Amino acid sequence: MMALKRASVAIVGAAESDLGLCAPGTSPIDLMVQATLRALSDSGLKISDIDGIFSASTQTRYTTLALKEYLGIEPAYHDNSHIGGSSFMTHVAHAMMALEQGLCKVALITYGSTQRSVSRAAASPREYNPYETPYSPFLPAAAYAMAAARHMHQYGTKREHLAQVAVSAREWALKNPVAWEKSPLSLEDALSAKMVSYPLTVRDCCLVSDGGGAILLTLSERARDLRKKPVYVLGVGEALSHLNISNMPDLTVTAAKRSGPLAFKMAQLGVKDVDVALLYDAFSINTLLFLEDLGFCPKGEGGRFVEGGRISPGGSCPVNTNGGGLSYCHPGMYGLMLLIEATRQIRGECGERQISKCEVALAHGNGGVLSSQATVVLGAQA
Amino acid sequence: MSEFNLTTESPLGIFKSFCEEGKLAYQVTPSGQAVFYPRIVAPVTGETLSWNISKGEGTVYSTSVIYLKGVEPYNIALIDLDEGFRMMSRVEEMPPEQVSIGLRVKLKISKDAEGRALPVFVKGDST
Numbered sequence: 001m002m003a004l005k006r007a008s009v010a011i012v013g014a015a016e017s018d019l020g021l022c023a024p025g026t027s028p029i030d031l032m033v034q035a036t037l038r039a040l041s042d043s044g045l046k047i048s049d050i051d052g053i054f055s056a057s058t059q060t061r062y063t064t065l066a067l068k069e070y071l072g073i074e075p076a077y078h079d080n081s082h083i084g085g086s087s088f089m090t091h092v093a094h095a096m097m098a099l100e101q102g103l104c105k106v107a108l109i110t111y112g113s114t115q116r117s118v119s120r121a122a123a124s125p126r127e128y129n130p131y132e133t134p135y136s137p138f139l140p141a142a143a144y145a146m147a148a149a150r151h152m153h154q155y156g157t158k159r160e161h162l163a164q165v166a167v168s169a170r171e172w173a174l175k176n177p178v179a180w181e182k183s184p185l186s187l188e189d190a191l192s193a194k195m196v197s198y199p200l201t202v203r204d205c206c207l208v209s210d211g212g213g214a215i216l217l218t219l220s221e222r223a224r225d226l227r228k229k230p231v232y233v234l235g236v237g238e239a240l241s242h243l244n245i246s247n248m249p250d251l252t253v254t255a256a257k258r259s260g261p262l263a264f265k266m267a268q269l270g271v272k273d274v275d276v277a278l279l280y281d282a283f284s285i286n287t288l289l290f291l292e293d294l295g296f297c298p299k300g301e302g303g304r305f306v307e308g309g310r311i312s313p314g315g316s317c318p319v320n321t322n323g324g325g326l327s328y329c330h331p332g333m334y335g336l337m338l339l340i341e342a343t344r345q346i347r348g349e350c351g352e353r354q355i356s357k358c359e360v361a362l363a364h365g366n367g368g369v370l371s372s373q374a375t376v377v378l379g380a381q382a
Numbered sequence: 383m384s385e386f387n388l389t390t391e392s393p394l395g396i397f398k399s400f401c402e403e404g405k406l407a408y409q410v411t412p413s414g415q416a417v418f419y420p421r422i423v424a425p426v427t428g429e430t431l432s433w434n435i436s437k438g439e440g441t442v443y444s445t446s447v448i449y450l451k452g453v454e455p456y457n458i459a460l461i462d463l464d465e466g467f468r469m470m471s472r473v474e475e476m477p478p479e480q481v482s483i484g485l486r487v488k489l490k491i492s493k494d495a496e497g498r499a500l501p502v503f504v505k506g507d508s509t
Contacts (some may be wrong), residue, residue, distance in 0.1 A: 146444035
């Protein structure tokens, strides 16, 4: 297979749907289409321009078919690849391939969920695993909790470090008008919050939100003629690890250790070039693991790295400027929301939470129980 | 052992039959590598697997205590068996918050909600 070409395509439209809690009867596809219309408006394109559909959902299994039907379009290319919350980073790579090969001209990546309205159990039923389910492991939380426990055991990471991740996310969320959480959170609040799966409290666990988003991609040549400044896809990297947590070889090392270098190599950039990092924080431990595995700090140092607000507003390493899955929005699968924030940071559209001189943004997706990892590097310059 | 005949037996079915006999079964490759969960062939090589019975002695690799409304807090753990495989289970007969990484544990065949044999662990003899 020919390798994907750095900056061959760009994100030309990006938008969220309504977020938080939706009216009864709202469907995941309603949210996807709302976000799609907003992304089209952002780009200056129209529904009939879309000829590539990329999506994944736990609620609407045949997502691309549902979108085709609802929008009434005839996609030349479609992709329903599903590896959990990082699916949308994978869709960026797959859309890039399709656009480069001329299989489609305008690629839509979209997602929506009503899991807050209909409950997580209804929106995302877990498959029965005869070697895990009989123990009632309360997944996914317990899987991440065991990764956190192992990280604490091996590296001296403390609950205070996990709490700091939640506090930093909250500080960013307070600067994001559409974030779910509206009130400040202290370290003490986070530490004394209700325990869910030790060592993770409810503040270490992501929100359960309704919501969705959409991004549109075209070849870079076409992108330059559209409404907004193109956000170039400089690098993509994907890595699969396992399906079930009992088959993860080392709970303290994720496959981001592979996806990150693949994305950086393609982008011809390194971690020092990243101005803002959007890291899939379904749980507070994720942020520490991905800071380490993507190379922002050495293995085992994630906890000490976030001390003192280094990833908070005003810190030297801004992370999850939208407020993250912990405090902004987490509609079951969250990867697309990271790509939207990364795009907006590069465009300079983030208002009070805007990073100064944001040239390179990293969006890192996680799926399942640390199962799939996919990294996208976006840039202002081709 | 020859090729699996999935019309007459399954890896899970065999595993459960051993459980009902009070045994924790796992598989090994021709070169002696432990494999778990049970499969019809070895990963990577596709080689035929044979069944062994674990001594049921292991170490807690990681652990958590789950707090759910209306349920007593309970343990969930990943156990590294001495034969070289890992499985999810629970450590019982001790306060769940006292289960720690590195704790030596031993097998106990308990019952699941439907009364079927379920391998769990209890505190073992320290080494």
